[in-house]
Each structure stands twice: as structure tokens, then as C-alpha cells.
Amino acid sequence: MASSGIALVDKPGGMTSHDVVARARKGLGTRKIGHAGTLDPMATGLLVLGVEGATRLLTFLVGLDKTYEATIRLGVSTDSDDADGVETARADAATLAAVTPEAIASGVAALTGPISQIPSTVSAIKVGGRRAYDLAREGVDVELKARSVTVSRFEVLGSRRGEEGIELDVVIDCSSGTYIRALARDLGAALGIGGHLIALRRTHVGPFDVARAASIDDLADRPLLAPAHVASAVLGRVDVTAEEARDLRHGKRLSGAGARMTGDAAAAVDPAGELVGILERRGADLKSGMNMPTTQGEAR
Incomplete structure (x- = not known):
């Protein structure tokens, strides 16, 4: 099974974004891949792919500048x-x-x-x-x-x-x-x-540069960006304890923790560096609006 993470691909001209996803599925050995924004066939450049569980992050990446x-x-x-x-x-x-x-x-x-x-x-x-x-x-x-x-x-x-x-x-x-x-x-x-x-x-x-992207042919040989790294770069980061991570994964709120987050959403990262989920405010509390699987890829 492929790791969970985000891939940055430098799309060549003449291929559709769907073509790139199809090639990535073959190269990475998984069907669970999506992209965060289409490029026309004529266009080249940065295409952001979500792999395995990290496809859940694509909804937060599609709207980036x-x-x-x-x-x-x-x-x-x-x-x-x-x-x-x-x-x-x-x-x-x-x-x-x-x-x-x-x-x-x-x-x-x-x-x-x-x-x-x-x-x-x-x-x-x-x-x-x-x-x-x-x-x-x-x-x-x-x-x-x-x-x-x-x-x-x-x-x-x-x-x-x-x-x-x-x-x-x-x-x-x-x-x-x-x-x-x-x-x-x-x-x-x-x-x-x-x-x-x-x-x-x-x-x-957003914060991702085509200079860090792999060619479609080299994609299988490049490590994926870890979900925690990507979510933190896009949304900001809140470090949580192992106990807080367990509570968030079980759907519990972090009581009175709202002040630990400055924006509308943030990445909750556990002591092992894994992305627990995406935090949202609920009054003075924090709650995970989207939980991630527990096994993640490693950051580059």
C-alpha cells in the first residue's frame, strides 16, 4: 500500500490532469489519489496530488491562491x-x-x-x-x-x-x-x-513551489509530503498531547482550548508528529472537524 501524503508534480504539456492522476496511480500502486485543482492540457507546472488518507486534505488545498x-x-x-x-x-x-x-x-x-x-x-x-x-x-x-x-x-x-x-x-x-x-x-x-x-x-x-515538484516519471522515487507538514503550512499548527489526540480522535472537544488557535482552522499534531485532524472552534472549545488516519508518510 502507498504511503499517505501529498505529492507535488510538475505536469508536462499535452497531458490532462486526469492523465497525471492515472500515471500516479500506476506509479504509486494505489487507486486512492486525487488532485487539488485542474491544469489545462496546454499548461505545465504545479499539480498537487493527495495520496491515500491525505486525499482528505485536498478540500483545504483547492481554494489556495x-x-x-x-x-x-x-x-x-x-x-x-x-x-x-x-x-x-x-x-x-x-x-x-x-x-x-x-x-x-x-x-x-x-x-x-x-x-x-x-x-x-x-x-x-x-x-x-x-x-x-x-x-x-x-x-x-x-x-x-x-x-x-x-x-x-x-x-x-x-x-x-x-x-x-x-x-x-x-x-x-x-x-x-x-x-x-x-x-x-x-x-x-x-x-x-x-x-x-x-x-x-x-x-x-499556496505555499508550495513547483521547484520542489517531481516529474511524473520520477514521482514514485520521491517521498511524499507528510499530512502534518502540509496542513500546518496551509492552516497553522496546534500541538496536542497524546491524551488530547486520543480525545480528538474519539470526537471529544478540548474544553477551553479555543485560545490556542488563531485562525478559523488549524492542524492538530500529536507528539509523534502525526496529523490528528483539522481543528475547528466550538465556542471556547476546540473540536476536530476532520480526523485523519493514524499512519502517515514522512516529510521531506
Whole structure:
């Protein structure tokens, strides 16, 4: 049986997140693996996998902020808002030439901060129980609702002008659920020339860095991150005694212990370094809102 823990994988381009999970299941010898946030096939970078009992932690990881490095091509629109789609419009040379760096900077600024974003039609969002991309491929007119997201950084690192349009190399820090393809589309629309994404790499998920990730081929040879390490990094940590750990595992509250936790949730870690569960406040008390299995993997 595989150990319980979190794996950081550097997803290659051309694979779906489901493909990565399937390869991980084979390499680690277990069916019990899930991921904390899809990457498009075109995209590369950090995919966070939960293995065995640590799949219970994925619900706390899905909503973490993300960082992406991307390349946007302005001047060409596609039906998927990325390079995998079919071209739908192209700006002429004169229109492109009229777009100034100042206009681009203004468009980027307007897409920074709390914004309302309509996800790309070719996305994994479910509409009536079916994925939007499946409906779009069948020719169904899909209308997705706008959602509130936060883009805390949208920085242009470099730009190039050529026959194919204006290319921008950017780095983006954003809340979970932000579509980078939609940012490319909306920036192009605001400039009146269209736009789409031609490269995307996820470099961070919360505190986790792609620099620490394994390739899909090397995953089986890399130790998993221990659940206690991961939960503490994301939620903060409360050390509990062996007796308190036993009480928490039996569903009992830690009476009057609420002051030991500063946030809304925290990792309860026993003297052996194992994750007991995720603590929640109940008035002045603490209670485990989610218990973990007792055998865990080791931290790197």
C-alpha cells in the first residue's frame, strides 16, 4: 500500500490532469489519489496530488491562491481563448500598430484587483450536470455566469511585436477559480484587438513551489509530503498531547482550548508528529472537524 501524503508534480504539456492522476496511480500502486485543482492540457507546472488518507486534505488545498507565468498573444482571438482553439478573429496590422504600451498597461491595471470574470466557454465548469467544454464541442451555446475573483498581481515582464501580434510575458498572482485564458481574452477585448493565451505555467499553489515538484516519471522515487507538514503550512499548527489526540480522535472537544488557535482552522499534531485532524472552534472549545488516519508518510 502507498504511503499517505501529498505529492507535488510538475505536469508536462499535452497531458490532462486526469492523465497525471492515472500515471500516479500506476506509479504509486494505489487507486486512492486525487488532485487539488485542474491544469489545462496546454499548461505545465504545479499539480498537487493527495495520496491515500491525505486525499482528505485536498478540500483545504483547492481554494489556495495560485501563481502563473504566462504568455498572451494580442491581436488574435480563438474559440477557447487559448492556443488549442480555432482562430475566430485577427486584427489588421494598422490596428495593432495603434495599440500603445500605455494602453496595454491601462488594460492590465483594469484587470488587477477584485474583478468580475466570465470563465472561458471551453472550461471544466458544469452546466446542468455536464462540463462546459463537452457542451461547447457539441455546438451547444453555453452561457456561463460571471464570478468574482481577485488578481493581486498582473505584471508584464516583457513584450514583443511581430507578424502574429503582440506577445506579453506576464506573471499573475490570483485567487482560486481565476481563468488566465479569460484574462488574455478580456485584455484583448478591452484593447479592441482580441487576445488569447499561448503558454501557461503554474509555479505556486499556496505555499508550495513547483521547484520542489517531481516529474511524473520520477514521482514514485520521491517521498511524499507528510499530512502534518502540509496542513500546518496551509492552516497553522496546534500541538496536542497524546491524551488530547486520543480525545480528538474519539470526537471529544478540548474544553477551553479555543485560545490556542488563531485562525478559523488549524492542524492538530500529536507528539509523534502525526496529523490528528483539522481543528475547528466550538465556542471556547476546540473540536476536530476532520480526523485523519493514524499512519502517515514522512516529510521531506
